Amino acid sequence: MNNYKTSSNYKGNNPRPQKDKPGPKFSNYEGKFICHKCKSDVPKARYWKDTMDLTWMCDCKYISKVNLNAKGY
Numbered sequence: 780m781n782n783y784k785t786s787s788n789y790k791g792n793n794p795r796p797q798k799d800k801p802g803p804k805f806s807n808y809e810g811k812f813i814c815h816k817c818k819s820d821v822p823k824a825r826y827w828k829d830t831m832d833l834t835w836m837c838d839c840k841y842i843s844k845v846n847l848n849a850k851g852y
């Protein structure tokens with residue numbers, strides 16, 4: 780006995796949750812950031828959402844990095 784109804788119209792694809800949103804994984808920040816190497820002012824930084832890092836690159840090509848993944852406050 781077979782109670783299963785076969786329907787060729789049914790698509791068995793489950794809607795998958797969106798993991799990767801299109802677009803950049805960082806947002807730009809403007810402000811005043813100090814190069815960790817040569818102590819110059821850098822007007823722009825990038826905040827990386829995945830790693831919660833804030834990075835900025837100076838004219839001297841040094842990339843300064845600060846992690847904002849601090850617990851609490």
Ligand SMILES: [Zn+2]
Nearest residue numbers: 814817837839
């Ligand atoms: Zn620098």
